[in-house]
Amino acid sequence: MRKIVTSVLAGVGLALACGTSVHAQEKSLTIFWAEWDPANYLQELGNEYEKETGVKITVETTPWSDFQTKAFTEFNAHGDAYDLVVGDSQWLGAGSTGGHYVDLSDFFNKHKLNDVMAPATVKYYAEYPGNSGKYWAIPLEGDAVGWSYRKDWFEDPKEK
Structure with missing residues (x-):
């Protein structure tokens, strides 16, 4: 999982380096997630990534009770407070059909993420609609594998 997260951060870092946004010029990335231990671990990985690349990673969190409301308020406003949102799996349909998520199919296939994740994780946390071969998310954690x-x-x- 650590390798996957690092690959995702590397891909995002590359996109930032090639982009023209203010965030790219600052070499920083803000990730929004719910307040819980996995978000803290992501920040630790982000700190390591910054040491290696110079791209500052900030994981902003909010309590679970406010997470969806804050994320979709930002999505619907077409805001730029966050560069990435670690969305909940139940948001996959609304995020992709609402234009809030980016089609990641090319990235997903290029890096063969299907080969390094459990099939159920990909099916339920990345692909929408089911069996379409369209990927809108890169699963960060797949709940229970065993x-x-x-x-x-x-x-x-x-x-x-």
């Missing part, structure tokens, strides 16, 4: 359990709990007659 499960473990305490076998002794399931075999305990008192728990049946």
Whole structure:
């Protein structure tokens, strides 16, 4: 996962270096996400990325209760407060059909992201509509890929 996130940040950094926006000139990238530990870890990766590239990464967070409202308010205003939003998987349809997300199919295919992610992660967190081959997101984390359990709990007659 770390390699994927680093690749995504590298791709975004390249786009910034080639762009003409104020953000590109400042060599900075602002990412918006909900307030939780994975956002903190992303900031740590961003700090490492800055050391290697000089591109400053800032992960702005907001409580989960405000996350969707703030993100879609910014989307609908065509604002520029954030360079990237780590959107929720349930936003994929609205984000892509509403013109808020960028078609990432070429990037996704060029970097063979299908080969490094679990198929269900790609299907449900990146592709829209289903089975279209159109990718609107690069999954940052795919929830649970595997499960473990305490076998002794399931075999305990008192728990049946």
